[in-house]
Amino acid sequence: MDKSQLEQVDDTLWRIPPKGKMRVPVLIFADEALIDEMDDKVAEQAANVTTLPGIVGACYVMPDAHWGYGFPIGGVAAFDPKLGGVISAGGVGFDISCGVRTLETGLRREHIEPIRKTLAEALISAVPVGVGSQGQIRLDDKEMVAMLSGGAQWAVERGWGRQEDLERIEENGRMAGADPSQVSKKARERQRREMGTLGSGNHYLEIQEVEQIYDLEVAGVFGLHQGDIVVTIHCGSRGLGHQIGTEFLKKMQKAAKEAGIDLPDRELACAPLDSPVGKSYLGAMRAGINCALANREIITHLVRQVFSHFFPEADLRLIYDVSHNTCKQEIHQIEGQRREVFVHRKGATRAFGPGHPAIPEVFRKVGQPVIIGGSMGTASYILVGTAEGEKKSLSSACHGAGRRLSRRQAHRTWQGQRIITDLERQGVIVRSPSYRGVAEEAPGAYKDVDAVVQAADRAGLARLVARLRPLVCIKG
C-alpha cells in the first residue's frame, strides 16, 4: 500500500484523515510489513465506506485486510439509524455469518497418532464436503422456518447438538429478530439439501494440537492446555446465505438510488436502516445467521459421532463459536457518546473484552475467545477480547490470514497431490475431494497468519492465548 496517503499514529495504527466526501477517517491496524504488503484497493474501499450516510467513528481495517467487494475483507463500520445510517449487504458478504468454532476433546496427541489417517477418512465420510455434496437432512417448509428462526437452538432441539453448547455460541445460538418470511423461495431451495455441509474454498474441519500457550490463566478459563487435541470447524450459511446476499445486493442498488445515496461503487449498495429494504434485509440476514449457527451445530454433531466411535470416553465440549461476516446491533461509546449502532464486520471477528454483558458468564472476567483460522497446513490461534478493543475498533479483531495469491495464480503454481504429500511429511494429513481445490488453497497462497495475529495483539485488538497446530485437515 502506498504509505504517502497514510498518517502513522503508532507502530500498529495508520490513519487516512477525512477528505472529499469522507465523513469519518479510516483507521488501519497493521505493522509496517503488513501495510507494505496490503493492497492499495483496501485503502480505496475503506475510504469509500466512510462516504456512506450515518457512519460513526471510523472505518476500521483489520491486519489481515484485503481487496473485497465494496467493503474490504477485514473492514468494520458502524452506522447510527438516528443519523440516517444504512445497512449494506456487501458489508456483510455473501457468506452470512461465516465463522469458526473450536471444541476441546480431552484427548492428547498419543491418542490420535496411531489412527490419524483412519480418523481423517472417517471425518471426510461423515461430514459432507466440497462442491456437489449433500447433507442427510432434508427440510420441509415448516422445518425451514423453524431452523431460520431457531438457529443452533433448533438443531439442539432436533437432537443435533447439546444443550450446553448454546451458551458457548454468540447470541446463545439463536439470533433474535430473524424474519424467515424475508428469505426468498430460491434461498430456501438452495439450502434444502445443504444442512450440515462444510462447503468448499477456505472452509475446513481440522484436528489440531494446542502447540503453545501465551496466557496460562486465560487459556485455563477457556479450557485449553498445552498438548490438548481440539477440533476446529470453519464454515458459514451455505447456499441460503449466498442467495440472500445476491438478492439484496440487487435490491439495494435500487434502494440506494431511491434514498438519494451517491454510491462510489455499486458493490456498496445499501439501504437506510429504517427503510423497507433495510428492515427486510435485517430480518433475512439474521435468519441467515441462524442458518450458519445451525449448520455448524449439525457438523459438530457429526464430528462427535465420529469421535465417539473411536474414543467412546472422549467428550467434545464446545469452547466457543464466533462469526466473522455479520451486521449486529450493539451499544458502543463513540466519540464520547453512547450510541446504539449497527456494526458491519466483514471478515472481522467480534472481540468483546472483560465484563461485557453479551459474553457468557464463564468468560466474563477475561473476555471472549476470538478464534482465528489459519489456512490449510498453517497454525490457527485463539485470542481473547480486550477492554481497550472497544475504543480502538468497536471490539473487533482480525479473522484469518487473508489471501496473498489469487486462485488462478495458486492453481498455476501448485499441484494438489504434491501439496498433500508435502504436508503429510510435515505432519499434516489433508483429505479433500478435489486436488485442484487443494492447490488453490495452498499454504503459500495465504499471508503469514502469525504476523497477522501478532499485529492484532500488539495493536490491542485482542490478546494471544494459544496457538493451534493442524494434524488433520478436511477441505471442501
Place this chain on the structure above:
Amino acid sequence: MSRGRWEHFEHKADIGVRGFGATPAEAFAQAALALTAVVTDPSSVVPREKVEFDLDRDDDGDLELLFVDFLNAIVYEMAVRKMLYSRFEVRIEAQKLHAVLWGEPVDRERHQPAVEVKGATYTELEVSEIRPGEWLAQCVLDV
C-alpha cells in the same frame, strides 16, 4: 461465433470471468463458460442434460445488471441441481433473457470441482462493445 472466447482475470481473494462475442448474448454465453472453468475443466463436462430458464428483465435496459442476474441464475441452477454446464445458448430480448444450458450432474472423481461459486458481484463489472462487432462481458465472482 468465431470470435467467441473466454478468460479469467485476477482478483486477490477470488476470480474474474470475462467473455467475448459478436453480440452481448454471445459474450454472456462465453462468460458462463468461464464460470464453469472456475469450478472445473469445461471439457470434462458432458453436455447431456438440458436446463432452460427465462429471466424477466427489470434492469431498465442496463446490460451490466442483466449480466449479473444471468450469472447468478446459472449459479443457482448449479447449486440446486448439483450440476455443471459446458454449453450455453443465450437470447436477449427487450423484456427477457432466455438461456439454455447443457451439462451433467457433478461427478467428483472426474470433475475434481475446485470450489463453489457463491455469487456474481458488481466488482469490475463491465458489458461493452470494445470494438465494432466485439462485445465483452465481465465481473468478479465470489467463491
